[in-house]
Each structure stands twice: as C-alpha cells, then as structure tokens.
Amino acid sequence: MGMTLAEKVWNRHLVALGEQAPGEPDLLYVDLHLIHEVTSPQAFDGLRMSGRSVRHPELTLATMDHNVPTTDIDRPIADPVSARQVAVLARNCEEFDIPLYAMGDANQGIVHVIGPQLGLSQPGMTIVCGDSHTSTHGAFGALAFGIGTSEIEHVLATQTLPQQRPGTMAITVDGDLPAGVTAKDVILGIIARIGTGGGVGSIVEYRGSTIRALSMEGRMTVCNMSIEAGARAGMIAPDDTTFAWIEGRARAPKGAAWEAALDDWRTLPTDPDASFDKELVIEAASLTPYVSWGTNPAQTISIDDAVPEPAAFDDPTQREAAERALRYMGLRAGTPIRDIDVDTVFIGSCTNGRLEDLRGAAEVVQGRTVREGLRALVVPGSMQVKADAEAEGLDAVFTEAGFEWRSAGCSMCLGMNPDVLSPGERCASTSNRNFEGRQGKGGRTHLVSPAVAAATAIAGHFTTPADLA
Amino acid sequence: MEPVRVITGTAVPLRASDVDTDQIISSDWLKKVERTGFGEGLFEAWRESSDFVLNQSRYDGATILVAGPNFGTGSSREHAVWALMDYGFRAVVSPRFADIFRNNATKNGLVPVQVDGPTGAALLDAVEADPSLEVVVDVETRVVSAPAAGIEAPFTLDDAVAHRLLNGLDDISLTLTHDAAIGAFELARPSYLPTTRD
Ligand code: SF4
Numbered sequence: 001m002g003m004t005l006a007e008k009v010w011n012r013h014l015v016a017l018g019e020q021a022p023g024e025p026d027l028l029y030v031d032l033h034l035i036h037e038v039t040s041p042q043a044f045d046g047l048r049m050s051g052r053s054v055r056h057p058e059l060t061l062a063t064m065d066h067n068v069p070t071t072d073i074d075r076p077i078a079d080p081v082s083a084r085q086v087a088v089l090a091r092n093c094e095e096f097d098i099p100l101y102a103m104g105d106a107n108q109g110i111v112h113v114i115g116p117q118l119g120l121s122q123p124g125m126t127i128v129c130g131d132s133h134t135s136t137h138g139a140f141g142a143l144a145f146g147i148g149t150s151e152i153e154h155v156l157a158t159q160t161l162p163q164q165r166p167g168t169m170a171i172t173v174d175g176d177l178p179a180g181v182t183a184k185d186v187i188l189g190i191i192a193r194i195g196t197g198g199g200v201g202s203i204v205e206y207r208g209s210t211i212r213a214l215s216m217e218g219r220m221t222v223c224n225m226s227i228e229a230g231a232r233a234g235m236i237a238p239d240d241t242t243f244a245w246i247e248g249r250a251r252a253p254k255g256a257a258w259e260a261a262l263d264d265w266r267t268l269p270t271d272p273d274a275s276f277d278k279e280l281v282i283e284a285a286s287l288t289p290y291v292s293w294g295t296n297p298a299q300t301i302s303i304d305d306a307v308p309e310p311a312a313f314d315d316p317t318q319r320e321a322a323e324r325a326l327r328y329m330g331l332r333a334g335t336p337i338r339d340i341d342v343d344t345v346f347i348g349s350c351t352n353g354r355l356e357d358l359r360g361a362a363e364v365v366q367g368r369t370v371r372e373g374l375r376a377l378v379v380p381g382s383m384q385v386k387a388d389a390e391a392e393g394l395d396a397v398f399t400e401a402g403f404e405w406r407s408a409g410c411s412m413c414l415g416m417n418p419d420v421l422s423p424g425e426r427c428a429s430t431s432n433r434n435f436e437g438r439q440g441k442g443g444r445t446h447l448v449s450p451a452v453a454a455a456t457a458i459a460g461h462f463t464t465p466a467d468l469a
Numbered sequence: 470m471e472p473v474r475v476i477t478g479t480a481v482p483l484r485a486s487d488v489d490t491d492q493i494i495s496s497d498w499l500k501k502v503e504r505t506g507f508g509e510g511l512f513e514a515w516r517e518s519s520d521f522v523l524n525q526s527r528y529d530g531a532t533i534l535v536a537g538p539n540f541g542t543g544s545s546r547e548h549a550v551w552a553l554m555d556y557g558f559r560a561v562v563s564p565r566f567a568d569i570f571r572n573n574a575t576k577n578g579l580v581p582v583q584v585d586g587p588t589g590a591a592l593l594d595a596v597e598a599d600p601s602l603e604v605v606v607d608v609e610t611r612v613v614s615a616p617a618a619g620i621e622a623p624f625t626l627d628d629a630v631a632h633r634l635l636n637g638l639d640d641i642s643l644t645l646t647h648d649a650a651i652g653a654f655e656l657a658r659p660s661y662l663p664t665t666r667d
Binding site for chain 2: 015016018023024025027029031032038039041042045050052057058059060061066067079081082084085088098099119120122125130131132146147148149150151153154157158159160162164166196197200201227230232251252253257258260261264296317318320321324414415416433435436437438441
C-alpha cells in the first residue's frame with residue numbers, strides 16, 4: 001500500500017526503530033535545529049553539566065526574536081532581564097560554535113520566518129525548534145514540530161530525537177475561496193470546526209485544490225496554526241509553487257544539487273493509494289472571514305455572526321469555557337462581531353508577518369487613515385521582510401495611514417518585549433493565540449487575517465475590506 | 470531524573486478545560502535562564518483572585534493536580550512543567566494532554582495521568598468534595614485510585630515511557646547507545662541537504 005507524505009519523511013529519517021517495547025519511540029534524525037533565546041539557555045546548561053558538546057553546529061541556527069525590542073534596535077535592550085537572556089544566547093552560540101543572527105543582523109527575525117527565507121526549510125526534511133509554531137515549516141513538505149527544552153538538549157547532543165510515530169490526518173479543502181477569504185481564514189475555520197484537541201496525536205496533511213492554489217506564504221500561515229488544533233505537525237505536499245519559492249535562496253541547493261533535490265522532492269507527495277487515520281473535507285465556499293471571540297483559537301466565528309450564547313453549547317465543558325471566556329473578554333452574547341470596537345491593531349508574527357501579508361494589509365489602508373485614538377502597529381517578521389517592504393514603499397503606505405512601522409521580532413504576539421496590551425485593552429491581531437494575557441496581562445485578543453486587521457484599523461471596529469468600499 | 474513509582478497525596482481540583490501553558494507560567498517568567506524558581510509564577514494571573522483553588526488553604530500540600538480536558542495546550546515552554554514541579558506537583562490528571570506538554574512532563578518526571586472522561590469528572594468531584602482525599606498514582610500498574618471515594622481506574626502511559634519513569638533513565642544516554650547507527654545514518658544523508666554555514 002502507498003504511503004503518505006508524513007510517513008515517507010518519517011521513514012527516511014529513521015536511525016533506529018523503536019520495537020523493543022510497545023510505545024518505544026523511534027529514533028529520528030534531525031536535519032535542521034532552530035534555536036531562540038527563550039527555550040534554549042537551560043539546554044546549554046545541561047550540556048555543560050554533562051560535559052557534552054553540540055554534535056552538528058552546522059545543522060543548527062540561532063536567532064533572537066522573542067525579547068527583541070522593535071524600536072531603537074541599535075541600542076542595548078533596556079529591560080535587564082531580556083538583555084541577559086539574549087546575551088546568554090550569544091555566549092552559548094559562541095561557546096558551541098553555532099551560527100547566530102543577533103539583533104541588528106540583516107538576517108535576524110522570527111525563527112519561523114528566517115528559516116524559509118534563507119532557503120533552509122526544504123521538502124522532506126525534519127526540522128525542530130523549541131517553539132510550538134515550528135509547524136510553519138511543514139508548508140514546504142518538511143516534517144517540522146515544536147519540542148521542549150529537554151528535547152533541545154537531546155538534539156544538540158545527538159542530532160536525533162526519540163519520537164512516537166504520530167497518526168495521520170488529512171484535511172482536504174476544495175474549491176475557490178470566496179472573495180475576501182484568506183489563508184488565515186482557512187486555518188481559523190478549520191480550528192473552529194475541529195477544536196483545540198482535534199489534531200492531538202496526529203500529523204495533519206492539508207490537501208485539496210484550495211490549498212494547492214495558496215502561495216507559500218499562505219501555506220505557511222495554514223501550517224503555522226496546526227498546533228492550535230493540537231496537531232503534532234502540519235504538512236503540505238511540495239509542488240512547483242514550493243520549488244519556485246525555494247530556488248535561488250541563499251541556502252537552497254544549486255546546479256546539479258538542485259536537480260538532484262528536485263528529483264527527490266517530486267517523490268514525496270502522498271501516494272494515491274495511501275490512507276489516513278482520519279479525514280475531513282471542507283468546502284472552500286463555506287469559509288468566511290473569521291474573528292475569534294474567546295480565549296482559545298477554536299472559539300472563533302464568522303465576522304458575519306454574533307458572539308455566541310454559552311447556553312448554545314451542548315457540551316458542559318465547552319459551555320463553562322465559553323462563560324469564562326466571555327467574562328475575560330468583556331463581551332456580551334448576541335453582540336454582532338462587527339459592532340465590537342477595538343483599541344489596538346497588531347499586524348505581524350510568524351503567522352502573518354511576511355511580505356505578502358504586509359502587501360495585503362497595505363492595499364487595504366492605502367489612502368485611508370487609522371481611526372482616531374486607535375493604536376496600530378506593523379511588525380515585519382524579519383529584517384529582510386522589513387527591507388523588502390521598504391523597497392516597495394509599504395512602510396510609507398502604513399505610516400501615512402497612521403500605523404507605526406517597526407523592526408522585526410515576535411513583539412506583541414506574546415509581549416515579552418515592550419509591545420504589550422494594558423489590562424482590558426482590546427486588540428485585533430494577526431497572530432495565532434488569543435489566550436488570557438497572551439499579549440499582556442488582562443489584554444483581550446481577537447485573531448483575524450491581515451486584511452480584516454487592516455480594515456478594522458480604519459473603521460475602529462471589526463470590518464472587512466469590502467465593508468470599507 | 471529521579472525514579473518515579475507511586476505518588477500518594479492529596480489533590481487540587483482545577484475545573485477548567487484547555488489550560489494553556491501561557492496560564493501555567495506566563496511569558497514574564499520565560500526570561501529566566503535557570504531551571505528553578507518557577508513555582509512562584511505558577512498560574513500567576515489566576516492566583517490574583519482570592520477564590521482561585523491554589524489560594525485555598527485546604528488544598529495546601531497537595532502533590533496531584535486534577536484538571537479538565539486538553540491540559541497543557543499552546544506554547545512548547547517546558548517552564549510550565551518546571552513550575553508545576555517546583556510548586557510541588559508530581560502528577561497531573563486530565564482526560565487529554567497536549568502532545569508537547571506530555572513529552573516535557575515525562576522528561577522531568579512529572580506524571581501525565583491520562584484518564585477517560587468519566588474518571589476525570591469523578592476525580593474532580595471527589596477532590597472538590599473532600600480536599601483531604603488521598604489519591605494514589607501507580608506508574609507501575611498504571612492505575613489511579615482514590616479508595617475512600619471508591620475510584621479506581623487505569624490510565625494511559627506508554628510502556629517505554631513508564632519504563633523510563635520507573636527507572637529514572639536519561640534519554641540522552643539511552644540514545645547514545647545508538648551512536649554507531651547515528652554515524653552510519655549521517656554517512657548516507659543526501660549531499661544536497663542544507664547547512665547553516667559554509
Ligand atoms: S511570533 Fe509569536 S507565535 Fe511566532 S514564534 Fe514569536 S512568539 Fe511564538
């Protein structure tokens with residue numbers, strides 16, 4: 001019988017099969033290990049304590065993203081605790097000889113933006129990082145997943161990882177997307193349907209004509225939020241769109257190596273006679289622009305709808321969760337989503353901080369003005385995205401409309417740098433998590449697409465670009 | 470890691486589903502570069518409310534946390550496990566754990582006790598009704614029980630994981646027994662694969 005994309009990638013990285021005992025994990029080889037300042041310090045300490053070294057520094061890459069300020073990046077970080085954490089990363093990279101894109105470097109940026117941008121994220125690879133949104137790189141047909149700090153230490157020391165073989169799940173999206181519906185809405189719609197636990201224990205493969213038609217940026221947005229459905233990883237079969245995106249990038253294969261890679265990559269897609277453990281089919285026509293109303297990403301609804309009644313949930317756990325979420329979010333059931341006013345708009349993050357996202361948002365705000373009193377921020381996902389956007393004049397479009405134009409980093413996605421929400425502040429955000437306090441203590445996050453975020457910044461309440469016309 | 474065999478103690482009921490790791494330990498705490506001292510930050514925002522369960526003295530000294538389904542979702546931060554353990558927890562009971570959280574837990578000796586929905590609900594009710602109820606998590610038999618409440622149920626834990634917990638085995642040393650296989654694998658890797666420097 002045929003194999004799925006995930007099974008093929010898994011099998012070609014098997015160093016040892018776990019067959020000694022039921023549940024004994026397989027030992028997988030790791031092709032690329034990405035590192036950032038937040039989850040790595042204790043792993044390096046562990047290495048030092050056991051007298052171990054880094055097996056393959058040249059398969060490891062570090063950047064600074066979570067703590068970096070997005071203004072005044074040419075000056076030392078003002079917060080001494082953040083400053084210490086990035087200094088510790090720099091010291092560890094130096095001691096263990098790991099390449100690092102530090103603050104101020106032209107290649108610095110969010111770890112999941114710079115991997116693809118450098119051409120490092122390629123089909124068929126295994127990619128890990130101490131960060132749950134590592135699933136992003138699955139857009140290239142790589143098997144990419146987040147790990148914890150103990151696992152980081154394990155990969156540093158051995159370049160391998162013991163892993164249980166996950167189940168497989170196919171999510172097929174077919175048809176043309178309705179006007180105004182973006183890749184972000186595809187994944188928000190999927191999560192709203194399958195729930196935060198819908199993908200637990202599985203590698204999800206996104207398939208179907210809608211997915212095929214997405215750009216690489218769009219595919220990264222979809223795979224990025226796989227973890228929000230609990231999935232171990234998200235993947236999309238590589239095709240000509242993938243190859244065209246990679247070709248010519250700094251770390252992509254060149255010449256004969258490129259041809260060899262292409263021949264290999266073309267064998268990766270799921271065989272026609274392969275089967276998945278679980279399957280779900282979604283009609284693209286049923287998707288709309290979405291807005292999250294609660295405090296987990298599955299608490300999401302169409303912008304055309306209203307805040308749901310907790311009583312409408314049959315499951316008591318979901319009902320309690322909805323009640324709790326509405327209290328935290330300061331929302332009343334029945335309020336039309338479009339009637340909710342926001343204080344802040346954040347465009348950025350590893351979900352929607354790429355050039356195409358910024359172009360889409362700029363198109364909406366071009367010639368318009370941000371609603372008075374509203375704070376609006378654009379934070380490019382990497383310094384390269386920033387430079388590319390500036391070369392196209394997008395920065396001017398944003399600043400003329402009243403947006404702040406910042407330097408690269410995670411920024412308000414999780415508020416480890418100075419960009420945070422105040423208690424009660426309501427934000428339309430292109431990021432991936434609307435957890436309590438995620439963007440700052442007491443802050444209220446609504447997840448949306450860049451297009452809806454941009455239109456909302458103009459109107460001051462949830463709005464689609466079409467509403468503005 | 471210390472071997473873990475049987476955990477016997479009282480439990481704290483946390484009646485919430487989808488407890489994400491941002492709630493367990495907020496990003497403010499992630500700036501620390503050490504592995505210790507996270508207990509103080511455990512559920513920091515929720516602890517501001519005086520009726521939050523960890524603020525109720527009748528649950529002091531508990532070593533087991535009983536929560537709703539989908540515990541540990543979201544961020545991969547292992548700090549969440551360090552915070553739970555630093556606070557004194559040795560096991561968490563839930564009908565479903567997020568994959569990364571479960572991995573992180575077992576690497577540190579925190580037992581993820583995955584029970585079926587009815588057992589989870591019964592345990593929550595029982596420890597809410599009686600904070601002094603003794604709960605026993607037996608890693609060897611993979612049974613969780615609260616004899617005084619008449620609860621006894623199996624929980625899911627892979628044999629290999631149980632073996633590591635019971636013997637306190639270090640994953641890296643186990644992997645290094647495959648050193649020759651790793652070396653052989655490396656020789657056969659396709660040459661077009663990228664490196665991070667020239
Ligand atoms: S942008 Fe947000 S989700 Fe992405 S890596 Fe940074 S903190 Fe994590």
